[in-house]
Amino acid sequence: xxxxxxxxxxxxxxxxxxxxxxxxxxxxxxxxxxxxxxxxxxxxxxxxxxxxxxxxxxxxxxxxxxxxxxxxxxxxxxxxxxxxxxxxxxxxxxxxxxxxxxxxxxxxxxxxxxxxxxxxxxxxxxxxxxxxxxxxxxxxxxxxxxxxxxxxxxxxxxxxxxxxxxxxxxxxxxxxxxxxxxxxxxxxxxxxxxxxxxxxxxxxxxxxxxxxxxxxxxxxxxxxxxxxxxxxxxxxxxxxxxxxxxxxxxxxxxxxxxxxxxxxxxxxxxxxxxxxxxxxxxxxxxxxxxxxxxxxx
Amino acid sequence: xxxxxxxxxxxxxxxxxxxxxxxxxxxxxxxxxxxxxxxxxxxxxxxxxxxxxxxxxxxxxxxxxxxxxxxxxxxxxxxxxxxxxxxxxxxxxxxxxxxxxxxxxxxxxxxxxxxxxxxxxxxxxxxxxxxxxxxxxxxxxxxxxxxxxxxxxxxxxxxxxxxxxxxxxxxxxxxxxxxx
Numbered sequence: 001x002x003x004x005x006x007x008x009x010x011x012x013x014x015x016x017x018x019x020x021x022x023x024x025x026x027x028x029x030x031x032x033x034x035x036x037x038x039x040x041x042x043x044x045x046x047x048x049x050x051x052x053x054x055x056x057x058x059x060x061x062x063x064x065x066x067x068x069x070x071x072x073x074x075x076x077x078x079x080x081x082x083x084x085x086x087x088x089x090x091x092x093x094x095x096x097x098x099x100x101x102x103x104x105x106x107x108x109x110x111x112x113x114x115x116x117x118x119x120x121x122x123x124x125x126x127x128x129x130x131x132x133x134x135x136x137x138x139x140x141x142x143x144x145x146x147x148x149x150x151x152x153x154x155x156x157x158x159x160x161x162x163x164x165x166x167x168x169x170x171x172x173x174x175x176x177x178x179x180x181x182x183x184x185x186x187x188x189x190x191x192x193x194x195x196x197x198x199x200x201x202x203x204x205x206x207x208x209x210x211x212x213x214x215x216x217x218x219x220x221x222x223x224x225x226x227x228x229x230x231x232x233x234x235x236x237x238x239x240x241x242x243x244x245x246x247x248x249x250x251x252x253x254x255x256x257x258x259x260x261x262x263x264x265x266x267x268x269x270x271x272x273x274x275x276x277x278x279x280x281x282x283x284x285x286x287x288x289x290x291x292x293x294x295x296x297x
Numbered sequence: 298x299x300x301x302x303x304x305x306x307x308x309x310x311x312x313x314x315x316x317x318x319x320x321x322x323x324x325x326x327x328x329x330x331x332x333x334x335x336x337x338x339x340x341x342x343x344x345x346x347x348x349x350x351x352x353x354x355x356x357x358x359x360x361x362x363x364x365x366x367x368x369x370x371x372x373x374x375x376x377x378x379x380x381x382x383x384x385x386x387x388x389x390x391x392x393x394x395x396x397x398x399x400x401x402x403x404x405x406x407x408x409x410x411x412x413x414x415x416x417x418x419x420x421x422x423x424x425x426x427x428x429x430x431x432x433x434x435x436x437x438x439x440x441x442x443x444x445x446x447x448x449x450x451x452x453x454x455x456x457x458x459x460x461x462x463x464x465x466x467x468x469x470x471x472x473x474x475x476x477x
Contacts, residue, residue, distance in 0.1 A: 014357070021361045021383060028365070028376030033426055043369045050370070129324040129370075134431035134439060136372030181429055202431050 040167050048169030051128050051140055069259075122156075122264040123147050128172065134202055137180040138163070141263050144171045152231050154266045160237045160254025161185070161225060165265060175263060178206050178238070178253060186228040187238055192216045195226055198238060198251055208241060208249040219243050223251055233268040308354045315458075316343045316363050319450075324370060337446035338439065340367050341382060345408055346450055348386045349393050350460045360386050374419075374428060381415040397462040401451065409444045416440045 032039045073080060125143035143149055145168050153165045155175045163183060167174040176183055183200040189211070196211040211217065221241040227234025239251040319339030340363060348355045364379030371378075388411065389396075396404045416436050423430040454460045 018357055018383070018387060021357055022380060025361070025364075025376040025380035025383065029374060029380070029422075030376075032375040033428060039375050043372070043375075046366070046369045129321075134435035135374065138372060181431055202435060 044167040044169040044172070044174065047140055047167075047174065048144065048172050051172055121267045123149060123267070124262055124264050125149075125173070126262055127260055134181075137177040137183075137200065137202065138166070139175050139177065139260070139263070140172050141175060141265070142172060143265065144169045144173045146170055148267060149173045149265050150267070153268060154225070154232045154236060156236065156264045156266065157255045157260060157262070158264075159256070160239060161232075162253075162255040162257065162260065162263065164232060173265070175265075177257070178251075178255075179204065179257070185232065185238070186226045187223050188226040188234075189217055189241060190222040190224060191218075192221065195228065198223070203250075204257070205242065205244070205250040205252060208251055211249065214249060217241050217249060233266060236266075305354060308351065309356070309359060312343075312347050312351075312354050313359060313363070316340055316347075317366075319343045320363070320367055320370065336439070337442040339443075339446060339450065340364075341385070341412070341443060342447045342450035343454075344382060344386050345389055345447070346454050347460070348390050349396060349404065350454070350462055352390050352393050355386070357383060357387065374423060377419055377422060381419055385411045385415055393462075401448075405444075405447060405451075408447055412440045412443055413437075 028039075123143055125141035125147070128140045128142050130139040141155075149165055149168050151165055151168050155162050155165060161178065163175045163177040163180070164185075165173050166176040177200065178185060178198060179200040179202060181200055181202055183198075183206070185198045186195065187198050187208070188195050189208075192213075194211050194213060194216060197209050198206050199209055200206045208223070219240075219242050223238045223241060225232045225234055225236045225238060237254045239253040239255075242250050242252050244250050319342065323336045323339055344355065344360055344363065348360075360383050361379055364382035365376070367373070367382075368375045368378040389407070392407065396407065416439075417433070420430060420433050420436055
């Protein structure tokens with residue numbers, strides 16, 4: 001066995017290694033604070049390497065959840081039937097209204113000769129993992145740069161926005177949900193046209209901030225992305241305004257996070273912006289000093 | 298002789314596999330997108346349990362690697378979680394000889410106290426460095442679920458893996474040939 005001096009040597013080595021690792025941890029933390037994007041790249045590289053191998057775990061887990069949910073719904077099948085009937089009746093009314101609106105819309109468009117923006121294309125992926133825990137509300141999906149996913153792209157379930165892509169690997173991508181504490185999305189509230197920011201706070205209902213005239217909002221108003229900042233496309237459904245017990249404006253999200261399984265990632269290119277003056281109207285702006293502009297025109 | 302050097306390595310590999318399984322249980326989408334759900338830090342439970350029973354199988358390099366992987370995969374502040382895990386398990390390694398003779402409840406209390414201290418310390422560091430941080434309450438909720446999960450992990454380790462404190466003195470000594 002080890003002699004006492006060898007033991008001491010081992011003890012010292014252990015302490016030195018521990019000290020080095022502690023310093024390394026602190027250095028990594030400082031790096032994370034200073035140069036976050038690089039650490040995010042490292043994160044995605046790791047996820048890209050590791051997680052596709054666990055594709056097979058996500059499916060049984062999702063299936064088990066679905067079975068449990070189905071079982072729950074069996075128990076209250078009668079109530080649910082009643083509820084569905086009532087909802088169906090309501091929906092018929094809405095369908096009628098929607099049809100009429102669509103026709104009117106078409107007529108107005110024809111009158112105005114509006115150019116509708118190109119249809120958005122999308123790629124659909126499956127949720128591999130979600131990061132439980134308060135630091136990050138995000139999910140990993142099984143499509144990445146190979147499938148044309150771009151950093152910053154919007155992610156939706158069938159109905160509403162769930163978040164945006166933050167970090168793309170070759171075969172995986174991370175989606176940061178609207179409920180994440182780092183999530184900020186510019187939105188417009190529809191009937192009033194007021195603009196604001198939806199910021200996540202780890203609760204199921206993110207807050208609606210920076211509204212110019214909050215008193216003009218009604219609970220139930222529809223909230224869509226505004227497209228400000230040219231990261232997310234405009235006019236994606238986000239949710240509806242609600243007011244919480246403390247009177248703060250929050251959002252009931254349209255996307256169903258509880259049953260999140262497939263995710264659409266939209267392919268969106270920001271529209272071109274007009275920045276320079278037109279050359280037809282003013283041929284060479286610098287060549288004409290302001291005092292010598294022809295006045296007769 | 299060769300068998301003697303090979304076996305600890307194999308046991309370390311087993312420990313790493315179980316710790317990684319805990320990690321993947323944490324991120325597997327059992328209920329994807331459920332907001333406000335808190336998952337216990339199973340990785341910490343496994344590491345604590347193992348480092349108390351078999352200190353020589355879990356060297357600090359392994360703990361650091363696991364902590365960093367968890368930081369990266371869970372989206373926690375990189376380096377901070379690894380540091381906390383490293384310091385907590387090194388503290389426990391020192392207490393292994395003491396806790397061996399006491400009831401499990403004492404071990405549990407020590408683990409809970411460590412987790413609480415680490416949570417508060419991490420929150421403080423994040424607050425001091427102006428990093429985006431979830432509320433202390435939510436972090437404490439995770440700590441609580443981790444504390445509740447620890448006996449479960451302990452029962453699993455005791456009866457499924459047959460890990461218990463070794464009676465012999467030298468097994469509990471932290472010095473071994475496979476040093477970090």
